[in-house]
Amino acid sequence: MACQSVAAVMDEQALLGLNPNADARYRQRAMAYFEQLKESQDAWEVCAEALAKGIYNDDHVKFFCFQVLEHQIKFRHAGLSAVQQQLIRESLMKWLQRQLMNAQPEKPFIRNKAAQVFALTFIMDYLTLWPKFFFDILSLVGLNPHGVDVYLRTLMAIDAEVVDRDILHSPEETRRNTLIKDTMREQVIPSLVESWFQILQTYQQSHSELTCQCLEVVGAYVSWIDLNLIANDRFVNLLLSQMSVEELREEACDCLFEIVNKGMDPVDKTKLVESLCQVLQSAGFFNVEQEEDVDFLAKFSRLVNGMGQSLLLSWTKLAKAGSVKEATETLQAVEAKVPLLLQLLVHEDDDISANIVGFCYEYLHVLKQLPQLTDQQKANIEAVMLAVMKKLTYDDEYNFENEGEDEAMFVEYRKQLKMLFDRLAQVSPELLLEAVRRVFTSSMQNWQTAPFMEVEVAIRLLYMLGEALPASHGAHFSGDTAKTSTLQDMMRTLVSCGVSSYQHSSVSLEFFETVVRYDKFFIVEPQHIPNVLMAFLDQRGLRHNSPKVRSRVAYLFSRFIKTLHKHMNAFIEDILTRIQDLLELAPPENGFPALLTSDDQLFMFETAGVLIVNGESPVERKQALMRSLLAPLMDAFRLLLAKLLQETEEERQAALADCLSHAVGFASRTSKAFSNKQTVKQCGCTEVYRDCLHAFLPALSCPVQRGVLRSSVRSFLHRMIICLEEEVLPFIPAASEHMLKDCEAKDLQEFIPLISQITAKFKRQVSPFLQQVFMPLVLAIFEVLARPAEENDQTAALEKQMLRRSYFSFIQAITGSGMNEVMANQGPENIERVVFTIIQGAVDFPDPIAQKTCFIILSKLVELWGGKDGMVGFPDFIYKNIVPACFLAPLKPTFDLSDAQTVLTLSECTVTLKMIHLKRGPEFIQFLQQEYLPSLQVSPEISQELCQVLQQPDVKVLKNYIKAFFQRAKL
Template identity: 45%
Template sequence: MTSSALQGLAALAIAPTAESQNMAAQFVEQLKQSVDGWKICAEGFTSGTYHQNDHVKFFCLQVCEHYAKTSYRHASAEDVNAMKSFILTCIGMESNEGSQSKTFIRNKLAQVASLVFVGDFPQRWPQFFHDLMGQLASGALAVDMYLRILLSVQLEVVDRDISHSPEEMQRNTLLKDAMREMCVSELADSWHQIMTTYETSHPDIVNMCLEVVGGYVSWMDIGFFANDRMVALLLRFLVKEELREAACDTVHDIVSKGMEPVAKTSLIESFMGLLESAGIFNCNDDDVDFLCKLSKLINGMGLGLITSRQRLGSKGSAKNIEVTMQALEAKIPHMLRFLGNEDDDVSSGVIDFASEYIAMMKSQPSMSEVQKNHIEGLLVTIIKKLKYDESYNFEKEGEEEAEFQEYRKRARVIFNNMASLDCQMILRQVHGLVSHTLPQWKNADFRDVEVAIALIYNLGEAIPASQGQHFSGNPEKASALQDMMRLLITSQVSRQGHIAVLLQFFETVIRYDKFFVCEPEHIPEVLTAFLDERGLRNCSAKVRSRVAYLFLRFVKSTKGNLTPYLEEVLKQMQELLIINSPLNGLGHGLSDTDQLFLYETASTLVVSCSLEPEKKQVLMKQLLTPIASKFGTMLARLSEEQDEKTQQAYADCVNNSMSLASRASKGFSGTQTMRACGCVSVFTELLSIFLSALEVTTPQRALLQQGVRQYLHRMVVCLDEEILPFLPQAMEKLLKQPDAKELYDFLPLVNQIVMKFKDGINPFLSQVFMPLVMTIHQVLSAPVDANDRVSAEDKKMLQRGYFLFLSTIVCNCLDVLKVQEMQNLNQVLMSLIHGAVEIPDPNSQKSCFATLKKLIQSWGGKDALPGFPEFIYKEIVPACFAAPMKPTFDLSDGQTTLTLGEAASCMVEIFQQRGQEFVGFLRTDFFPSKGMSEENALVYIQNMQTPLKSFRKWLKRFFMEAKS
């Protein structure tokens, strides 16, 4: 194979087309599966033939990597020597100053070498590291390769972020033990030698070596790192611009090493003393990248000291605890400095430290004055960091804005935790800030104003009402939060105008809706804000849209106090309720979705007010009559229009009109019903008008049908028998030449009607039942293009919908089936059998078996429906066996197992209804006809009489054995 394989490698080198590249990739897969494929690739890599083709070299290394991962551990002595020779030859090639390999080639070679190490060290290649170090004298490229291999070994053996199996973890432990015993001292010496040799000439190599040191420190003895020569190097590097970031990461890794608490505190303090003496923390705040590293270092030190304090617990000596706490407290000023840095990346670096410090303080019985000062300083810093950056784009938020919002969430978590630590301090500080800022909002930066309001908002989460009464009707007992809410409204800060301030104002008003129960005199001002240029008439679409939703929430929460303002509010809303259409454009700037909220809001105002039903009817009619008048005009224009784009615009308007009316119906409730409010006629008149949309034959017919169905759904919820006269006409029009999707969308409406009215609509349902069934069967049997996946999926969904419809009928209006002609009833029953057995859709099958079980329960007992017991024995019982034996019935699938459970339920239900008659049928008729032995038949019958859960489990094993 060698000759042809080398030719194949040559083909890889000239694979310009997608087809030839695909063939080349297939060839590589063949090499991976070949016993000697790796040797061919090793020869190809080291021969020098393809030294200028990284594509081929990478493929060669991939094959070698595959072998090292899968088969190398079982290699013969000959192959082990061949692999060792290959690795050393490759390293020698890559160490040659003339090597021009790309970084990804060197990384892949390092990965292969690390896999060989895992397989060989220490038994088959005890000199692995010694042989690698033997190459170091070759120069910088050799050192680079050596470090890359060490990093790859670290990833394979040490890195805790990579999940390993228990076997791999045991292997890695043995490898580290062997390295500790055989070579760690030499490794540490090599690192020191590398860093001192290349400190000036190759800072990239020194940086990589520092990364290696940081990777190995977690499991090597601390003495290799916390010694005079290493610390001296690190301190020297920390003042060199090209090395200090990597050096800082290495110091972080050293101080983060797992150790006993006293030793850990001592290590951190020794490093901290040296760093402070060297002035490392006095760096320029403009160097953000290095500040991020320093922030991470302080974070690691802080977390390490907190862990040490926790591990000392109450059993540690008082002296050790005191030393650890003093060391921790000394880090807080550094933490506050980095947390308060303008750059959020720097600030984020110490957020974990801040969070854990607060958590630790919460576990303490009390705080010292120093600690209280630290917490207050932390609060001041967090408040500062909650402020928006000057560059924040409020109208077009991008990635940077999303990052800030994520940072702000983390900062709010710290705020909340501080509140649970010292609630009164938080209230005092926030109250002072709010009292200072809001009255002077005209002269303040909008960002300061926004933060003040945001802090009021955050208090609701930080200090839940369960911890104390936020609002009281007694002014003398008013809380600080109540004072702040009063100031928020009376200060007129909502007129500041900036989008961020406005949005935070409205969000805060909604969060504290209970405030307006205690002080309802402030409601008019807030209503005005919602309705004027601050809210729904704001020039920002973002503000308008959010306010439309929040206004609905405000009205719902304060509706008991809104009757005095009802007519004025509706008057103010009137122009905002004008429906968008091709005739009037978008004059008020609200989207269709915004208007949905407004119509529900207006309806809620009318329904909840303390007026007589007659007055409510008048107001509701004023709200909805414009919809009726515009609907007819738009529908007529749609029918007359020839241009498809304009047709679509009119159709959207017609559909939106129905959606708005549907949304208005949500203003009613279980107590304030449509009938109690005198509004039945308003909505039924609209229904009569909307039904005319079903006559439209333009391409937008489906959209209009959707609007009518939506409205009908709402009317079924809100009306009682008042809707029944409209159902025949609606059903007739909705079922006029429907396609599969239209039918599927229609069936939930029928189910809703059936479940609400049950036997009350038997006469109507009995008449339309078979026509509906026949229409469904006709649509399902219509041929479709084999490649039309959309139509096929529509049919599948319609089948499911049909079986759910039958289930709904059986569970709610079973008499509808009883009065059908026998031929029609038999057709329906056989469709259930067909669905249970022949349709490879577990959802449909499960539904069919569940419905059959309900029929057995209702018609299969002593007062059985004539002919139904025969149907049970002739059709249902065989179906319970035929379905699980189908090749498409996958017993390993969860949904299919549920279907089998329903089939089991059918068999148990038959036994409960027919008793020994059923047992006799199985023993003397059914099982013999299937060739089942008497012994197996008895086993089945015995299991059928056990608890259903046990029978289901047994039945699954029964069919799995039968199909094997």
């Protein structure tokens, strides 16, 4: 076929759409053309020919042709004729031949795609049709740089398809890949290695890019080929010479890393690493201080890390095998690398340091296992400690007020250092404690003149000891050990040396974090509490000029008070006076920025609550203090609610509603201070919380911003049901009435747990109220569920599903709490209506969670009303509706017996059948055998079998039988 005719066969108009700047119409046409070529039996051949003959100069068209070929090889290879498969191979080789003659190579994205297509063809054809794949390519490209480039890219693409462990392969692909590797090892690997050596040698001066590519190939393949082909004098010397060439050294380093990482016999591994080390050392690479290229040093650090970890792994294997001599030699080899390890660990560039942490961590792990440490090993531990302490220090550039990517990376790096610190504590707690004490004491003596990073890290180290040194139940300060007294000395210094006044946010934060970490210290030495309280309360803490510090301190203060509330008695009223302005509700039109956010204020209110409730004041005093804490919230709430009702502008309404919601949240949070030992009643606070209810409940009928207001008042009611006991009951009917007016699915769904909570807690006490609220609630639910929704409105569908679940849970709570009368007194039509919804829920909606609840309810109703003295007409309902539900639900196509939730539903369905038999006896068996099962076309033998199993006492046997029964029925 002539060039012109091929060009004519290609749809020129469609090809215009391949240009990224083409308009949408052309792009669409190009997409349609792509699909057409992919699916056609032979239309793709024009693409193969276009590539082979170089018909098109446009890069996007060339890429397009490769994509079409890729699709044929990937998805249709087996369906191609031998001639077509041959055509693909020949076209690729012709394309490659053209590359050798081109003055300019193709764009990298085309070369990468070509390499992928070569690799896919290799995978399909190498074992059967193209065993000479590599020899054909090598003999064609020789040492032509354009050809070598495609060859190397193809090798990397083959590695990605055949070797890469991150890609999941099917068992079939895994078998094929193993066979390919075995065949390559036998037939071509020595030739490939020879080609790599030639490429590395030929191009290291002239084409650094090709040399780097080749080093990457060697690194990728070394994991599964015979190491002796690479780890020999000529190859290693070549790699080492490239370690001295600036453009190649990073790739050479990576290549050596892969060689060192290869799994092998521990003795051989030690020899390999040692010989590499000797050469690197004599070539001057261990003189880290003289190296200025940090990118290279990061790679070198990774290489040293790999060598160190390899040696440690060898030591572990040898020690386990009892090879004492070899293990000793390997450990000596490790120890010889420690000076280099320390130089890299302490390097000012964190990437270089981070890359060696693994070696360091595992070295410490080995030291921990040794029965006794030498003086040198102890010195090494100390050196690691000093390095960790030095590297934990912030640098001048760290931006505390606006933390970006660099700061985030340092925080991550600090976590790695913390692992080392914790490991040091396991290896030698005494040495660590002593080292920290030295650094800490020295910094605290000079804190006024020391830079912030030194002071911060000193306190940080004390903080980190708390996690690193195991404390039995936080008992860092009990017992008479060196640790106890050292920690106690450091804490005493921390809280009395005045460092809390240091003017830097990082030091302030570290001070308060440490005080709270070691709050048990103040139980042993309570004389320091007043000083620390003042630090919390003044410009060092809650009034610090940094919002970040104030926010964190609000939380830490609440923790401090919770732990030490028994020691606060003398300071309660003073603290409450000092924090009074921090407890004020910030009205939206204030204009002044508040010291604390509303989230921070929650902690302050909880703290105030804890102080009042746990103080030793008489009940009257507690009552007065709690009222003075909550009355301003109630007053502000009434004023703001009145304002909201008059406000017309939506943005102001939202701001006011937020403020009202905060007021309720604050009052709610104070109630967290009560406990079983200190109840609301015992503290004389019942009345003040009742007053809060009176103040807050009117918000439920507010016509604007209903979602926010209802949500906060409902949360408050939840808390009051827990704290106020039956005192809360008079408020529930009115609250319910408001919440059931004009409600949405979400409102109801959030209201039901409140009713369920009341039902579970007060049971009989709330029976009259439940009888009264039952039908209004049920009708409100029905009304919302019946509202039409847009067909594709996923949110509305999900809200309805959740509401339906909540509704069934509510019925379950009622039937399960022994209050039979709540439903029984609703009148026959209403009962029937409700029970039909349960039947519907069990059968019609493919939601196994709701279906399971429905069967639990049906089983309970049968238990309550299905016996001889049960509800009139209910036995008839059982036979007409409940029994069919137990069979129709599992027979539905959506009832998936391979799904765990659905199996639980079937289990409850089985329990329901068992309960019917328990209540109705032989009459039920007769109904099944003579009426119901025949109506389902169940054979008499199976019917009899099922009825026999039903009459057995063991429910487990029945459950297994029913599951098998429905599995058979669905075949």
